[in-house]
Amino acid sequence: MRIVAEAFVSGFGGILDGAEGLVAALATACGHGKYEKRGKDNGKEGCSHSCAKIRPKPRLQKCNLNGAVIFAALISTHMHQELSEQEQVRREALQEIINLGIDPFPAAEYTVTHTAEGIRDTFDEGAEMKDVSLAGRVMSKRIMGKASFAELQDSTGRIQLYFNRDEVCPGEDKTLYNEVFKKHLDRGDFIGVRGFVFKTQVGETSVHVLEFTFLGKSLRPLPVVKTDADGVVHDAVHDAEMRYRQRYVDLVVNPGVKEVFVKRTKLFNSFREFFNSKGYLEVETPILQPIPGGAAARPFITHHNALDIPLYMRIANELYLKRLIVGGFDGVYEFSKNFRNEGMDRTHNPEFTAMEIYVAYKDYEWMMRFTEQLLEKACIDLNGSTKVMYGDVELDFKAPYPRVTMFEAIQTHTGIDISAMEEDGLRQVCKDLGIEIDPTMGKGKLIDEIFGAKCEKNYVQPTFITDYPVEMSPLCKKHRSKPGLVERFELFATGKEIANAYSELNDPIDQRQRFEHQLALADRGDDEAMMIDQDFLRALEYGMPPTSGLGIGMDRLAMLLTDKHTIQDILFFPQMKPEKKETKKVELSGNEKLIFDILSKSSPMDLNDLKIRSGLSGKQWDISMKALGKLGLTKVTKTEEGLTVEVAG
RNA sequence: GAUCUGGUAGCUCAGCUGGUAGAGCAUAACACUUUUAAUGUUAGGGUCCUGGGUUCGAGCCCCAGCCAGGUCACCA
Numbered sequence: 092m093r094i095v096a097e098a099f100v101s102g103f104g105g106i107l108d109g110a111e112g113l114v115a116a117l118a119t120a121c122g123h124g125k126y127e128k129r130g131k132d133n134g135k136e137g138c139s140h141s142c143a144k145i146r147p148k149p150r151l152q153k154c155n156l157n158g159a160v161i162f163a164a165l166i167s168t169h170m171h172q173e174l175s176e177q178e179q180v181r182r183e184a185l186q187e188i189i190n191l192g193i194d195p196f197p198a199a200e201y202t203v204t205h206t207a208e209g210i211r212d213t214f215d216e217g218a219e220m221k222d223v224s225l226a227g228r229v230m231s232k233r234i235m236g237k238a239s240f241a242e243l244q245d246s247t248g249r250i251q252l253y254f255n256r257d258e259v260c261p262g263e264d265k266t267l268y269n270e271v272f273k274k275h276l277d278r279g280d281f282i283g284v285r286g287f288v289f290k291t292q293v294g295e296t297s298v299h300v301l302e303f304t305f306l307g308k309s310l311r312p313l314p315v316v317k318t319d320a321d322g323v324v325h326d327a328v329h330d331a332e333m334r335y336r337q338r339y340v341d342l343v344v345n346p347g348v349k350e351v352f353v354k355r356t357k358l359f360n361s362f363r364e365f366f367n368s369k370g371y372l373e374v375e376t377p378i379l380q381p382i383p384g385g386a387a388a389r390p391f392i393t394h395h396n397a398l399d400i401p402l403y404m405r406i407a408n409e410l411y412l413k414r415l416i417v418g419g420f421d422g423v424y425e426f427s428k429n430f431r432n433e434g435m436d437r438t439h440n441p442e443f444t445a446m447e448i449y450v451a452y453k454d455y456e457w458m459m460r461f462t463e464q465l466l467e468k469a470c471i472d473l474n475g476s477t478k479v480m481y482g483d484v485e486l487d488f489k490a491p492y493p494r495v496t497m498f499e500a501i502q503t504h505t506g507i508d509i510s511a512m513e514e515d516g517l518r519q520v521c522k523d524l525g526i527e528i529d530p531t532m533g534k535g536k537l538i539d540e541i542f543g544a545k546c547e548k549n550y551v552q553p554t555f556i557t558d559y560p561v562e563m564s565p566l567c568k569k570h571r572s573k574p575g576l577v578e579r580f581e582l583f584a585t586g587k588e589i590a591n592a593y594s595e596l597n598d599p600i601d602q603r604q605r606f607e608h609q610l611a612l613a614d615r616g617d618d619e620a621m622m623i624d625q626d627f628l629r630a631l632e633y634g635m636p637p638t639s640g641l642g643i644g645m646d647r648l649a650m651l652l653t654d655k656h657t658i659q660d661i662l663f664f665p666q667m668k669p670e671k672k673e674t675k676k677v678e679l680s681g682n683e684k685l686i687f688d689i690l691s692k693s694s695p696m697d698l699n700d701l702k703i704r705s706g707l708s709g710k711q712w713d714i715s716m717k718a719l720g721k722l723g724l725t726k727v728t729k730t731e732e733g734l735t736v737e738v739a740g
Numbered sequence: 741g742a743u744c745u746g747g748u749a750g751c752u753c754a755g756c757u758g759g760u761a762g763a764g765c766a767u768a769a770c771a772c773u774u775u776u777a778a779u780g781u782u783a784g785g786g787u788c789c790u791g792g793g794u795u796c797g798a799g800c801c802c803c804a805g806c807c808a809g810g811u812c813a814c815c816a
Contacts (some may be wrong), residue, residue, distance in 0.1 A: 176785050177750050177767050231776085238773035255773065278766080291774050314751040315766050317777040325777060326752040326765065332808050333751095344751090388816075433815050434741090527813090588816070644816080668807065 177312045184275040185308050191271065195308040201226050201283040208247035210288055211296050220288035223298060225250070226306055228343065229280050234273055240297070241276075243284065244343070251297040252284060258301055272303070279309030279343075316344045335665050354473050355649045355661055359426060361472040362446060365465050371422030371448065376411035378404060378428065384624045385409030385566070388431040391441075404430035409566065409640065410627045412449045413595060416638050417630045424448035426645065437657050438587070441666050444645040453639040454594040455578045459555050462582060462590055462641060463490035466553070466648075473652050481585055481654055484551055492553040492582070497538065500546040500556055509538065517541070531615045535562025550583035565605040565621060567593035568637075589648050592641040599631035698736050 174182070188195050205213075205223040214220055227245030237256040242249050256268040276282065286300040314333075317325045327345050328334055334341040342348050363373065381400065383390040385407030395402050408427040415423045427445050435441060450458070470477050470488040477489040495503075498510045507520055517537040521528045526544045528537060538560045550556070557580040558570060567577040578594035596602050606623040613620035649661045659665035 175750055175767095180767065233775055233778055234772090235775065235778080236772045238775085240775050240778085242776090251776075253774070257773090274768095289774095291776090293774075293776070295774090295776070297774085312750045312766070315777095316751080317765075319777040321777095323777085328751070330747090330751090330808080332747090335808095386816085431816085434813095436815090437810090439815070591816090647816095670807080 175312075178310060181277055181308070181310045181312070184277060185310065188271065188275050188305065188308070191266065193271065193305055195305050197304070197306065201304060201306055203283070206247040207243065207245050207250035210250055210298065211248075214288045214290075214296050222285070223288060224283060224285040225298070226281065226283040228309070229276060229278060229282055231278065232276070237268075239272065243282070243298075251291070251295050252286075253289075253291070253297045253299045254303075255299075258299075259303065271305075276305075277309060277312075278315075279311070279313045280305070281307035281309070313340060314344050316346070318346060331659070332667075335659050336667055336670065338663050351653045351655060351661060352663060354653050357473050358469055358649055358652060359645070361469040362426075362465065365468055366422070366424050366448060369422065371424055371450065372420055374412070374415060374420075374423045374425050376405075376408045376415075376425060376427075378430075380405050382622050382624045383407075384621060384627065385411075386429075386431075387621060389433055391430050391432045406431050407445065407642075408447055409642070410624055412447055412640070413635060413638065414627065414630045416449050416451050416595075417633055417635045420451070422448065422450040435666065437659075438647060438650075440646070440658050440662055443658070445642050446645050447640065447642045449595065449638050449640040451636040451638050454637065455557070455580055455592055455639050458592045458594075458639040458641050459494065459557075459580055460491070462555075462592065462643075463488075463492050463553070466490075466582075469648075470652060479652055479654070481651055482656065484585070486552060486584060486651065488553055492555055494555045494557055494580075495550075496558045497542060497556055497560070498558070500550075501538070501541055504546045504549055505541065509541070531612070533562050533612060533615075535560040535564070539563050547583060547588075548586035551585055553582060553584045555580045555582055562608070564593065565609050566596055566602075568596045568598075569601070584651060587647065588644075589651065590641060590643045592639065595635070595638040595640050597631060597635040597637060599628055602631055603628055696736060701736055 185195055201224075203224055203226050205220075205225050207225065207227070210220065210223060210225070225243065225245060227243045230242040230244045230249060233240040239254040241252045241254065243252050254268065254272060256265060259268045259272065260266070283304040283306050284298060284300045285302040286298045289297060289299050291297050314326070314328050316327050319325060324346055328341060334345070342352075366373070379393070379395070379402040381402060383403035383406045385405075386409070388406040390406050391404040393402050393404065394400070405427070406429055408425055408429070412423050412425060425447055427447055428442055429445050430442050431439075432441065433439065450461075453461075466488045467477055467490045470479060473479075478485055478487050480486075498508070502508050505520075505524060509517060509520060512520070514534045514537065517534060518528060521537055521540060524541065524545060526540050528540060532540065542556075546556075558573060558576045559567070559579040559581075561567075561569060561575055561577050564577045564579050567579045570576040570578050580592050581588050582590035582592075596605070603623075606621065606628070609620040610623065646658050646661055650656065650658065653661060655661050
């Protein structure tokens, strides 16, 4: 219940009682019981009561009472959303600003000449800065009588502002300082300021404000996060729900969050520069695909109405990029938003970004050299060094990286040489190593399981794992010299895969057989086996040059390079379950409404009758009746026959 | 999907054999012309996630649900 109770009488001074009665009732209803006589107010007499529980102001109602006109604010418990005390205060401040003739949301451009960071840098170099203007959010205010300090946060950081009453208000009228600045300017509001730069006694570079302009009012209080003199952050918003659902708040308030995303973009730019400098072409390929190909994953399905066909959100863009190589490009790449309808955890978001690049006339050996150069450059571009801390390990992305074949890796970490084994032998090895398997798994999958369980985690520093079994890699060219294997590598770091590359399979007959083998896997129950993309095969039949392709999970790489251990920390808006709909507290609860509806049809009525007709349990009845009473909607009277309930007022 | 942990003021968090709640910051008021996680004094602010149950009485105990996080499983 948030209402201002206010009533006043015009016309007859003596009839204050009517107004007073209304307000007194309201004051009682909200539990305070106190109200204030106002005396003359605009020629009217009145009285008012306000408390945090009964604001903002409800609609005024007008009625006649013995010839006097009473305007009364009446209880209306369900007319608006609940606002916290601070939100109400801000809305009131907004109104006050408007009343003073200031537009809290002006349309005009505000000319900004400097940024917070720019001012600090230039001024520290000794430059005079007589006239600067900048804009941003007010993040704190420290008022000391006629002088005040505030902090302004723009896109580059924070800078202190100094306000002096007599300089902001050179004339007699000090409203701008005393009212607008001191009272109605809230944390989070956007303002523009003009002034000159100076250093305070404590040595803080500050802007001495001569003029400030409202640029946008903030109606919701931001969480207060403070950083002390030692750089220790206090009361940071930790709640993941708030941080990810309301990323804007996280960005405004938590130090260092922006930097992560800036680095993420730098990573993409660094890749682009590298690829473009080699003359490779950035392209775009379909996200809505009739056949989801290029990876083993469950897709999202959607439907195109006009064509009346199912379409899939892409799980990879590989097959399309290869079509472009068929078409005659030497090198094509794409940052590909992919969608996979699978579980979510610290390293999986349903939509994620991969970078894939395909270069003609190259093989996977070349691609390894290319990849390590790419990552070395990116690492330097982001952090100024090839070294980066991830948790408590230091990763070094300086090229070259060790090359280890998959069989060597398994031999090293299990002591078992599986290079000559068939499916049955591998099955036995898995059992011996305590690895869970199921009958749908083929040879390649079994090897992959062993690697995943026993080897992967050991490759903390960047390492290429090469030469995978053919069964796991239906789009990859058979190894030039090792039967049963393909020319594939994956790059591991911190025990996780961050890149995957092939000498691409360009033999259309082999490719068709591989797809058919996938179909066989699907029949065995592997629901992620690839579908056959006939058009892709047709493209290959026209001829594709030898090509090497590389895919990098950009999100996971960004995590590595920013020392973030959750994918949600490097996605602006990670996927979340929908917020539950705001419960309509404004309305009466179901039970309260039930009782009130029965009662309003025949008020007053016997309390026991009402209870029986409501059909509520003792406890529910009790809770609902208390609530109704508290809202001032019902009134219980004791008579000789028993208890009677009536609609109050 | 299994399992564990959490959900209390705008924010960060306390709370106790079960007796309807506390702190800091934020907010409001006053003081103060260079402070800085400003300070001092005072005040207001809470359906203790939701719904059931046990109880004379539940923020606390029990059950179910919702949301978030961790671990495992599945999955790149």
